[in-house]
Amino acid sequence: xxxxxxxxxxxxxxxxxxxxxxxxxxxxxxxxxxxxxxxxxxxxxxxxxxxxxxxxxxxxxxxxxxxxxxxxxxxxxxxxxxxxxxxxxxxxxxxxxxxxxxxxxxxxxxxxxxxxxxxxxxxxxxxxxxxxxxxxxxxxxxxxxxxxxxxxxxxxxxxxxxxxxxxxxxxxxxxxxxxxxxxxxxxxxxxxxxxxxxxxxxxxxxxxxxxxxxxxxxxxxxxxxxxxxxxxxxxxxxxxxxxxxxxxxxxxxxxxxxxxxxxxxxxxxxxxxxxxxxxxxxxxxxxxxxxxxxxxxxxxxxxxxxxxxxxxxxxxxxxxxxxxxxxxxxxxxxxxxxxxxxxxxxxxxxxxxxxxxxxxxxxxxxxxxxxxxxxxxxxxxxxxxxxxxxxxxxxxxxxxxxxxxxxxxxxxxxxxxxxxxxxxxxxxxxxxxxxxxxxxxxxxxxxxxxxxxxxxxxxxxx
Numbered sequence: 001x002x003x004x005x006x007x008x009x010x011x012x013x014x015x016x017x018x019x020x021x022x023x024x025x026x027x028x029x030x031x032x033x034x035x036x037x038x039x040x041x042x043x044x045x046x047x048x049x050x051x052x053x054x055x056x057x058x059x060x061x062x063x064x065x066x067x068x069x070x071x072x073x074x075x076x077x078x079x080x081x082x083x084x085x086x087x088x089x090x091x092x093x094x095x096x097x098x099x100x101x102x103x104x105x106x107x108x109x110x111x112x113x114x115x116x117x118x119x120x121x122x123x124x125x126x127x128x129x130x131x132x133x134x135x136x137x138x139x140x141x142x143x144x145x146x147x148x149x150x151x152x153x154x155x156x157x158x159x160x161x162x163x164x165x166x167x168x169x170x171x172x173x174x175x176x177x178x179x180x181x182x183x184x185x186x187x188x189x190x191x192x193x194x195x196x197x198x199x200x201x202x203x204x205x206x207x208x209x210x211x212x213x214x215x216x217x218x219x220x221x222x223x224x225x226x227x228x229x230x231x232x233x234x235x236x237x238x239x240x241x242x243x244x245x246x247x248x249x250x251x252x253x254x255x256x257x258x259x260x261x262x263x264x265x266x267x268x269x270x271x272x273x274x275x276x277x278x279x280x281x282x283x284x285x286x287x288x289x290x291x292x293x294x295x296x297x298x299x300x301x302x303x304x305x306x307x308x309x310x311x312x313x314x315x316x317x318x319x320x321x322x323x324x325x326x327x328x329x330x331x332x333x334x335x336x337x338x339x340x341x342x343x344x345x346x347x348x349x350x351x352x353x354x355x356x357x358x359x360x361x362x363x364x365x366x367x368x369x370x371x372x373x374x375x376x377x378x379x380x381x382x383x384x385x386x387x388x389x390x391x392x393x394x395x396x397x398x399x400x401x402x403x404x405x406x407x408x409x410x411x412x413x414x415x416x417x418x419x420x421x422x423x424x425x426x427x428x429x430x431x432x433x434x435x436x437x438x439x440x441x442x443x444x445x446x447x448x449x450x451x452x453x454x455x456x457x458x459x460x461x462x
Contacts, residue, residue, distance in 0.1 A: 001075075001347075001354025002107050003382040004045070008071040011061040012047075013040035016401035022355075022384050023395070024075070027373035029361065030386045030403075031394025037401045038386035042357045045384065046113040048072050048080050051089075051101045054113065059087065061401065075354070080104065109350035115358055118342050123322035123330050126345075130316060130323055133348045134309040140302060144321055147298040154291030161284035168277035177267035184261050191254050201246050208243055211236050312348035313341060336368045340375055347381060358385035366393055 006021040014037035022028040030038050046054040048070040059068050070082040077094035091099040111118045118126065131140060215232055257264065311317075315326040322329055325341045333341070343356050361369060369387075376383050387394065396403045 001380065002352055003075045003354040004384070005073045005075050007045065007048075007073070008069070009041060009044045010069040011064045011066050012044045012059055012068040012070065013037065013056055013061060014401050015040045015044065015061060015398075016064075018396075018398065018401075018403040020384075020396060020403060022382060024382060025380050026377040026382070027369070028382070028384045028395045029369075029389075029393055030384065030396055030398060031389045031391065031406070032386075032398035033390070034388055037398045038388075039359055040401075041398065042359055042384065042386060044068075044070050045072065045357060048082055048089075049104055049108045050110060050113045051104070055087075076107075078103075107350065107352035109346055109353035111346045111349060112353050112356040115342055115346060115356055118346060119338060126323035126330060127318045127321055129349070130312070130345055131318060133345065134311060136305055136309050140305060140318060143298050143302045143305070147295055147302070150291050150295050150298065154288055154295065157284050157287045157291060161281055161288055164277050164281035164284060168274055168281055171274040171277060172270050173274055174267035174271055177264060177271055179268070179271075181265050181268050182257060182261060184258060187254050187258050187261070191251050191258075194249050194251055194254075198248050201248060204239070204243055204246065208236075208239050211239060313344035316341060316344070334368070335363050336372050339372055343376070343381060343383065344379075347379075354380070355382040355384065358383055361385045361387040362389060366391075369393060 003024055004022050005024075006019070009015050009018045011017075014035070016037075018037070018041055020028070020030075020041070030041055032038050043054070043056055047056065047059070049072065061068075067085050068082065068087050070080075070087075072080045074080065078099075079090075079092045081090045081092075082088065083090075089101060091101075091103050093099065118129070121129075211232065215236055313325070317324045317327075319329075323341070324330075325333055325337055328337070330338065339358065346356055347353065364372065370393075373383075390397050390406070392406060394406050397406055398404075
């Protein structure tokens with residue numbers, strides 16, 4: 001991976017003179033108060049490496065008559081320089097061969113120069129970038145669409161299931177009602193059959209009486225009608241045997257059913273409606289369960305697809321078309337998690353680009369900043385960032401457009417408080433000797449003064 005070894009910037013925006021050797025792996029923090037030129041350092045790097053589209057609208061420092069000068073030495077030996085009235089670009093390789101912006105574009109990732117563009121993108125745009133990197137965008141989009149369709153269909157079935165189940169519970173039930181609806185004409189027909197059968201039984205009973213009466217008369221004439229008596233007695237015996245097994249049926253139940261036919265049928269219909277509603281609810285529940293299984297299958301396929309993808313950072317994923325990290329959407333991530341995810345994705349976009357520029361890290365507390373710096377070191381990444389601070393976490397401090405080592409800045413401020421008699425080159429009352437250098441002539445190159453203040457200052461590591 002290609003990184004920034006050192007940089008020199010003069011007369012760009014708010015910068016007078018800045019020299020910096022960023023740490024190769026980890027976080028280099030450019031500190032200072034507001035309006036001192038911190039962001040101008042990042043803008044200068046982006047302009048030097050990213051081309052004319054990053055050129056500030058008014059690049060030359062206000063009040064300076066010297067054109068901007070930018071020089072960046074990269075870890076692959078390339079020296080990138082912009083200087084002169086038009087800030088022309090020169091790219092020189094270790095053999096002295098010249099190149100241009102096209103050579104830089106081969107390994108400089110544009111989002112590394114403009115990380116806020118990624119951080120401020122919508123959740124879908126971030127997800128699209130990640131899917132483009134890992135090459136599963138079309139397949140995952142298809143699965144996402146399939147899941148959304150199944151989910152909406154299951155939602156509709158679920159609502160119907162709830163409605164049918166609720167309707168079934170509200171319907172009355174009558175355990176004593178018959179299973180099927182009854183017919184009045186059928187009951188009347190059955191009643192008429194029974195009445196006819198009972199009439200026939202009555203006729204048979206009357207026949208028995210008549211035969212008995214005849215038998216009595218014949219008995220008186222037995223001597224005279226002996227042969228006829230034998231026949232009558234035989235008929236009588238037959239009639240008695242038949243009458244012994246006759247039984248009259250009651251029509252009370254049928255009459256009761258005829259009287260209550262409407263109420264009975266109402267109860268039967270109510271039971272049928274309840275059964276139908278319960279059957280519908282069960283059928284919809286079955287469809288709902290089927291959709292649930294299909295959705296789970298789609299989610300399993302999506303998980304398997306992402307599990308086998310070459311993700312730039314463990315824990316990154318895409319859910320419902322948005323980028324997630326450790327199960328959280330972008331707006332639910334901490335600032336450290338957002339920077340970690342964004343940096344990993346930007347690195348994956350162009351693995352040759354080993355650095356990234358970041359602005360406004362004051363949103364992080366010191367523990368979070370330290371954690372992020374350690375992660376960068378583990379990943380072998382270089383980050384150059386700004387922070388509104390003059391604390392010990394800063395690698396360099398920018399004040400009034402010039403860079404100071406954090407420790408040396410304290411020393412300079414201490415010397416500034418030293419009495420004037422101690423700065424004249426003569427031994428003071430404390431035994432110290434003034435190291436003040438004479439100011440160069442006004443016509444001398446303005447870089448001399450800047451280099452005298454910054455020469456030899458090397459950035460530390462956070």
